[in-house]
Amino acid sequence: MTDTQLAQPHAPAGLPPLAVLERMYEVMRTVTVTDERARAEAKAGRMPAAFYPVRGLEGVCAALGAVLTPDDHLVSTYRNLADTVAKGVPLRAVIAELHGRVPGSSKGKGGTMHMHHDPSGLMATTGIVGSGLPIAAGLALGAQLDGGGRAVAVTFGDGATSIGAYHEAMNLAALWHLPLVFVCQNNMWAEHTPIAAYAPSTALAERAAAYNMAADAVDGFDPIETWRVLGAAVARARAGEGPTFVECRTYRLVGHTSSADYSYMPPAELDAALARDPAPTFRAWLADGDHVAPARLDEIDKAVDTGVDDAFDFAQSAPHPEPGAIYDDVFADRTWVEGR
Numbered sequence: 233m234t235d236t237q238l239a240q241p242h243a244p245a246g247l248p249p250l251a252v253l254e255r256m257y258e259v260m261r262t263v264t265v266t267d268e269r270a271r272a273e274a275k276a277g278r279m280p281a282a283f284y285p286v287r288g289l290e291g292v293c294a295a296l297g298a299v300l301t302p303d304d305h306l307v308s309t310y311r312n313l314a315d316t317v318a319k320g321v322p323l324r325a326v327i328a329e330l331h332g333r334v335p336g337s338s339k340g341k342g343g344t345m346h347m348h349h350d351p352s353g354l355m356a357t358t359g360i361v362g363s364g365l366p367i368a369a370g371l372a373l374g375a376q377l378d379g380g381g382r383a384v385a386v387t388f389g390d391g392a393t394s395i396g397a398y399h400e401a402m403n404l405a406a407l408w409h410l411p412l413v414f415v416c417q418n419n420m421w422a423e424h425t426p427i428a429a430y431a432p433s434t435a436l437a438e439r440a441a442a443y444n445m446a447a448d449a450v451d452g453f454d455p456i457e458t459w460r461v462l463g464a465a466v467a468r469a470r471a472g473e474g475p476t477f478v479e480c481r482t483y484r485l486v487g488h489t490s491s492a493d494y495s496y497m498p499p500a501e502l503d504a505a506l507a508r509d510p511a512p513t514f515r516a517w518l519a520d521g522d523h524v525a526p527a528r529l530d531e532i533d534k535a536v537d538t539g540v541d542d543a544f545d546f547a548q549s550a551p552h553p554e555p556g557a558i559y560d561d562v563f564a565d566r567t568w569v570e571g572r
């Protein structure tokens with residue numbers, strides 16, 4: 233933990249209300265089931281796209297979704313299944329976009345690298361490591377100029393903290409007190425490189441002190457603690473108290489992409505993380521602590537399974553975009569396109 237005292241005054245007391253607990257579990261279960269199905273579909277050649285698994289991030293993303301409203305903006309990465317679902321993008325629109333089909337959130341023309349869904353506040357996803365941070369800083373400047381009240385969050389990996397754009401965005405956000413939450417999804421790996429092999433200090437939250445920015449580090453396998461810390465950071469942003477850097481410590485439970493070998497990951501480390509698999513662990517905690525009735529959890533599981541099947545069936549029977557649609561939604565002034 234680093235400067236926990238900076239964020240904590242805003243931390244909500246107690247547990248999230250029942251509806252929020254149920255929604256968090258629904259998101260986590262949806263993500264776990266969809267992730268597995270997407271990897272299978274990609275391997276079978278039915279989803280001809282790179283898919284970046286999110287297993288391990290379920291609790292972090294469910295917590296983030298629970299503290300943001302649809303008016304708040306989110307910028308994510310290529311590893312965005314959990315972020316998009318948690319932010320409220322309909323699963324059909326997410327899966328159709330992964331398949332490059334017309335009903336996708338970017339009309340099937342963006343794929344996982346370029347998703348956008350206005351009604352839920354998902355502003356962009358990016359394929360270039362670290363490139364979402366300056367975009368989010370711009371959105372946060374917009375929110376500030378609009379008079380405040382709206383928070384902006386950006387998610388990125390641990391590896392992104394070694395990219396120049398990360399430092400530029402951190403610097404400006406702190407200097408201008410932007411309403412921005414930097415959510416570092418530290419899964420301990422950047423492709424095939426473990427964090428200790430590329431970062432001289434693996435305490436990533438401590439770097440925020442160099443920008444005089446509030447920061448916290450949290451166990452990302454604990455969705456309730458993550459909800460508290462992210463909730464406090466979002467509250468700071470809304471209150472005009474400036475940005476917060478939150479390092480959510482998790483572990484990547486499968487390979488970098490759906491097809492990548494991950495036998496290089498130390499088995500003991502991976503097994504320890506798998507023993508804390510977010511959705512089943514949260515489910516057991518909800519049931520054992522009498523927070524949500526087991527029958528209700530069964531109901532959620534059933535609805536999630538049906539919803540995931542529906543989203544893949546929907547996507548795979550939807551049309552691809554027409555070639556002529558390639559210039560639509562790209563240029564505000566279409567003279568150049570139409571003049572050709």
Ligand SMILES: Cc1ncc(C[n+]2csc(CCOP(=O)(O)OP(=O)(O)O)c2C)c(N)n1
Nearest residue numbers: 311359360361389390391392419421422423
């Ligand atoms: C600027 C840039 N350099 C390299 C890559 C190739 N690349 C894609 S994902 C990745 C790993 C990034 O690791 P991290 O930021 O920890 O995110 P994770 O994939 O673990 O979620 C790399 C190097 C890229 N997309 N962009």
Ligand SMILES: [Mg+2]
Nearest residue numbers: 389390421422
């Ligand atoms: Mg990583």
